[in-house]
Amino acid sequence: MSFSLGRLRPMLLFVASTALVAGAATVPQAVADSQPQARSAGASKSVTGPRPFKSTSYWNTPLGHAPRDPHSGTWIHDAQAHSGPGLNLVLGDWGMPVYRARASDPLVRISSGGHTVRVHIPRRARAMNGSDAALTVIDKSTNQVVGLFGAHGSGTNWSVSGLSRYGYQTNGIAGGLPGGAKSNFGHRGIPASVPAVTKAEIRRGKIRHRLEIYWHETASRTPEGRSAYFPMTGSESGKSGVVPEGAVIRIKRSVDLKSLHLSRAAYVVARALQKFGAVVGDNSGQGNSMKLQGNTNWSGVLNKNSLRRIPWRDYVFVKGGYRP
Numbered sequence: 001m002s003f004s005l006g007r008l009r010p011m012l013l014f015v016a017s018t019a020l021v022a023g024a025a026t027v028p029q030a031v032a033d034s035q036p037q038a039r040s041a042g043a044s045k046s047v048t049g050p051r052p053f054k055s056t057s058y059w060n061t062p063l064g065h066a067p068r069d070p071h072s073g074t075w076i077h078d079a080q081a082h083s084g085p086g087l088n089l090v091l092g093d094w095g096m097p098v099y100r101a102r103a104s105d106p107l108v109r110i111s112s113g114g115h116t117v118r119v120h121i122p123r124r125a126r127a128m129n130g131s132d133a134a135l136t137v138i139d140k141s142t143n144q145v146v147g148l149f150g151a152h153g154s155g156t157n158w159s160v161s162g163l164s165r166y167g168y169q170t171n172g173i174a175g176g177l178p179g180g181a182k183s184n185f186g187h188r189g190i191p192a193s194v195p196a197v198t199k200a201e202i203r204r205g206k207i208r209h210r211l212e213i214y215w216h217e218t219a220s221r222t223p224e225g226r227s228a229y230f231p232m233t234g235s236e237s238g239k240s241g242v243v244p245e246g247a248v249i250r251i252k253r254s255v256d257l258k259s260l261h262l263s264r265a266a267y268v269v270a271r272a273l274q275k276f277g278a279v280v281g282d283n284s285g286q287g288n289s290m291k292l293q294g295n296t297n298w299s300g301v302l303n304k305n306s307l308r309r310i311p312w313r314d315y316v317f318v319k320g321g322y323r324p
Helices: 072-082 199-204 264-275
Strands: 088-090 098-100 107-112 115-120 135-139 144-149 152-154 157-159 162-167 211-215 248-251 278-283 289-292 315-317
Touching (some): 072 315, 107 162, 115 135, 115 144, 115 162, 248 264
Parallel strands (some): 088 289, 098 135, 211 278
Antiparallel strands (some): 135 144, 144 162, 152 157, 248 315
């Protein structure tokens, strides 16, 4: 899913489609009956509680003394050769809108690629302006994290070209993978709560989960010949890079982040990259980057160059497929 992709053709709401969000074909079908039922709208409360997924989830477990991948040097050199002095942060039209829904928000039924989801979507919700037209909805009232792709609409009138869904109280692993929940599917194994750093996390001063990094161009296979490393179900086709999807990059444990004189907000992101790392989950088309929440103002907080003080030599790749 490159930033340069054209807008995918939307599909009518309520109608199942053969178009798939990348990777959806590799996991079992999740039908409407498997979706949790919404609570009464009168019991609504804004979600500001714990992070999605179990505390023992792959996404929420620190890397600790994770082993280094034998190809790490080659992959870091790839970053140095193709992505400037450091990691970019993406905001504006390509930032990822993230909404936390209430049970009182409109309950929308959306179908795509043989999957159906019922999810509350806030009336104010809008997809990113970038051509992927994506957004994330975290709906604790229906116990799920939902990603919409090629999304257009508002209120109860939404159309999509792709869909992902991961149960809020599951381990966040796609069905079909070891330990995965059958009803979890989409975006090749990347839950929609992972791709974007949110303003709320920066305000709290802590990001407590693994993130997603977009690589300039990924490899179509791992060095061992697999399509991708766990926790991903597959990789984007037609790519000729060297870093496989599912690989995890982190800031080295030996790096003293406080000595880099980062802003408070940049330090919060850097600490998450050191403690939890980021999964190479998609292609950017230009430079290596991470997304910030799109539906908020980052002026005076973070900008695209906020992590440039951290050179690529301070990063390392964790052994492919490692599960802490």
